[in-house]
Amino acid sequence: MKIHESGEDYLETILIIEQQKGYVRSIDIANELNYSKPSVCRAMGILKEMDYITMDRERQIHLTEIGRLKANEVYNRHKMLTRFFADFLGVDHRIAEEDACRIEHVISECSFQKIVEQLVKSGYALE
Numbered sequence: 001m002k003i004h005e006s007g008e009d010y011l012e013t014i015l016i017i018e019q020q021k022g023y024v025r026s027i028d029i030a031n032e033l034n035y036s037k038p039s040v041c042r043a044m045g046i047l048k049e050m051d052y053i054t055m056d057r058e059r060q061i062h063l064t065e066i067g068r069l070k071a072n073e074v075y076n077r078h079k080m081l082t083r084f085f086a087d088f089l090g091v092d093h094r095i096a097e098e099d100a101c102r103i104e105h106v107i108s109e110c111s112f113q114k115i116v117e118q119l120v121k122s123g124y125a126l127e
Contacts, residue, residue: 003050005105008074009033010043011052014061015071024061077104077112084115088122 003011013032017024030040044061047053052067063071078100085096 003052003070006043007047007050007052008070008105009101010040010047011063011067011071012074012078014053014063015068015075018063025059026061029061074104077107080112080116080119081107083124084119087124088119 010029010033013029014024017028017032021028026037026040026044029035029044030037033040044053044055047067048055051064052070054062054064056062081100081103082093082096085091085099086093089096091099
């Protein structure tokens, strides 16, 4: 089963919240994305069925190995695209963030790698 753009956004958000707080709850995701708690709970159910997350007894959300891989992939694309637009092309950082968030889901691996190559050629250190 293929994950949708919204699922990728949820995984990326889970990863970011986990890095910031050390734990993730549905309410944290709802607050971060400005979504309703029922919408987040429904999405968590889908991600759990797809084996991207687990939930413990305290209802904390944990990325599975494949969930973490996917979340890191999306987050790394987001960061790299933001850097490309903001630092390399000179796009306002807020706009670069918004564009990266949309593009990270649809850009081909080939195009993404060409952007990375351009950043490297230009001396940008990759994280």
